[in-house]
Amino acid sequence: MALETTGNSNETAQHPFCISRRSVLAAGAAGIALSFMGGRAVAAGKDTLVVTSGADAVTLDPGASFDGQSPLLWRGVYESLLDYKGDTLEFAPSLAESYEVSDDKKIYTFKIRKNVKFTDGEILDAAAVKFNIERQIKIKLGIAFALGAVTSIETPDNDTVVLKLSEPSDGFLSAFAALVTIGMISPKAIRDNEKDDDGAQGWLRSNMVGTGPYMMRSYTQSQQAVMVRNPDYWRGWEGDHFERIIVKYVHEASSARLFIEQGETDVALFMPDDVVESLDGKPGVTVTNVPSFDLYYLMMNCKHGPTADPKVRRAIAHGFNYDAFIDGTLRGKAKRARGPIPSTFVGHADTPVIDFDPEKARQLLAEAGMPNGGFKLKYTYESGYFWKRPLGELFQSNMKDLGIEVEVQELSPAAWAGLLSNPETADHCFGVVWWPTLATPYDYLWSLFHSAAQGSAGYNWGYYSNPEVDKLLDAGMVEPDEAKRLELYARAQQLIVEDSPALFVYEKNYRMPASDKLKGFVFNGMRTATLDFYNLSSS
Incomplete structure (x- = not known):
């Protein structure tokens, strides 16, 4: 059979x-x-x-x-x-x-x-x-x-x-x-x-x-x-x-x-x-x-270094060639992610898509006072998640075109988790795939983007924090009316995309x-x- x-x-x-x-x-x-x-x-x-x-x-x-x-x-x-x-x-x-x-x-x-x-x-x-x-x-x-x-x-x-x-x-x-x-x-x-x-x-x-x-x-x-x-x-x-x-x-x-x-x-x-x-x-x-709820992100540190500036993060988001990764590394067997929630999942909001646009990326870097890049980033991934290395290598190549140097490092899963879950050592970019533990947008949004999920409490290892996002998620969690709850989650998704704490890369079967x-x-x-x-x- x-x-x-x-x-x-x-x-x-x-x-x-x-x-x-x-x-x-x-x-x-x-x-x-x-x-x-x-x-x-x-x-x-x-x-x-x-x-x-x-x-x-x-x-x-x-x-x-x-x-x-x-x-x-x-x-x-x-x-x-x-x-x-x-x-x-x-x-x-x-x-x-x-x-x-x-x-x-x-x-x-x-x-x-x-x-x-x-x-x-x-x-x-x-x-x-x-x-x-x-x-x-x-x-x-x-x-x-x-x-x-x-x-x-x-x-x-x-x-x-x-x-x-x-x-x-x-x-x-x-x-x-x-x-x-x-x-x-x-x-x-x-x-x-x-x-x-x-x-x-x-x-x-x-x-x-x-x-x-x-x-x-x-x-x-x-x-x-x-x-x-x-x-x-x-x-x-x-x-x-x-x-x-x-x-x-x-x-x-x-x-x-x-x-x-x-x-x-x-x-x-x-x-x-x-x-x-x-x-x-x-x-x-x-x-x-078969359809899944998996969504693949490239997270950035929002607390320390150049990527603490939202303009720098948005510039990086515009500087990554998403289609090159999907069509090349994934051989077209995936589709571009449209925000922090999978398009197949309940509560997905229609958020703006940040396309590959190197000129826009350079413009944003100039507005942030870094017209030629000139800084270094560390991209770290754990052994076993094979897609993360080519993601890091393309990231490294794309950022080089903007004058940004990226160091790619591999660690064991335990060492990787220990590094990123410690706010003192977490100044890294990293790839992460998320699928829901609980069938609600709150699962993705809280775990990866709520201030309370930083460090060992969750998976917000980019240390992103937006008090308005936190309030929207907290209100959605206790809202008994489904329509109102999804409205709160949709607004949170809009703000997250505007802040660009991550590259929303792809979703796949x-x-x-x-x-x-x-x-x-x-x-x-x-x-x-x-x-x-x-x-x-x-x-």
Whole structure:
């Protein structure tokens, strides 16, 4: 059977659930080295799903990071209260059998599924759910930003959790269903391994105790993760399911391509775009082509150096050749972004497009007192996100034409995140791709552009700050009327484009190479670059 793929339709994308996010921790790990048989990597088969990833996981703790590559592993071991149904934004029950929302949208009641155990034998009940939500709020990382309105968490019985909010919160339920969510971790494991009141963050960087279909058997950061079936999984193992999951971190694109061409791996993630396109049509390989919510940016530092001047940022925005990147590097398999929200996403506003115009760029530099450029910028990217290097190289070339020198630097994901999330060392330009944690414009706009999302609190590592934008986003978050809420978000988008804290480069369909024997894959734009391991099998 051919690979099954579906994607979010524009009609589906009109549901406004939501909120925002990201904060990354550096992670250490312990485990075993790559598994080999006869000098060759372990091959894929009916019992084993083998995935290659060009981008390393940062941490195994689902509550402590907002990076894009760690959720691949989280999804095998951890579950939350809700999920998304298929390729839609409709909520589906998971660890919560059902939920109710009060008319004023300030009280959320979850009924917890019975007879669910963590892999250490502990029972999942209302107390465990409350413990995990409180931990998330306490450590102030990951999805914690979406829980700010919570005033109390009550457990009237073993199977019921009641959350009370101080005010309505746009997309509150999405915090319990998203890519970055409140994954349920054994409270006993946290208590037993907590140090200095850290919520066991140190231990959980390389250890996992969840309720999900798989258990982490071994893990060596940047090399390999091996997961095996959880024998007591609450959904059972009837039907076709993989016995084990192997995720291999392959940093050479040529090696990853060879593995999937020869059938040694089932899925390849985080590959260069040109390599993905070269696999399209290869025997035994299918490349997905489904709509996504991914938007690619080149962020600039708005606090320090020449790019603290909005005129300089706008000049740089006019000095970048967007079409050259899309038509050359991406071979035309993308379209120009039109502002900070994808055109396929709910709440996208029709904002002015800053086109490639070198003369306009020079004019703006002259108005900023820098007619010949004459300054240096640093562009830094992390290993594994292959599109970021050619983006930086074209940026370097285009800026040279304006008299601006750009240094291109590569770092490990953890070092990259540590550099940019520290306001003292974040004077860099960098590429970032965003897909929503919560299905609302607030997710993109808060995470990347709100003043409160700077540093470790979110992903505003360009340190952009506009009090009017902050007020619009804060008002939109609590506005119960959808039309009024979207008006607030639209005005925020207009101001962001005027301030040019980033280059809004492109948006593209989700292109994932996989074996044509893989069955059960359904793409959901809210869970990009991950796999629903439990529902996959091989023909």
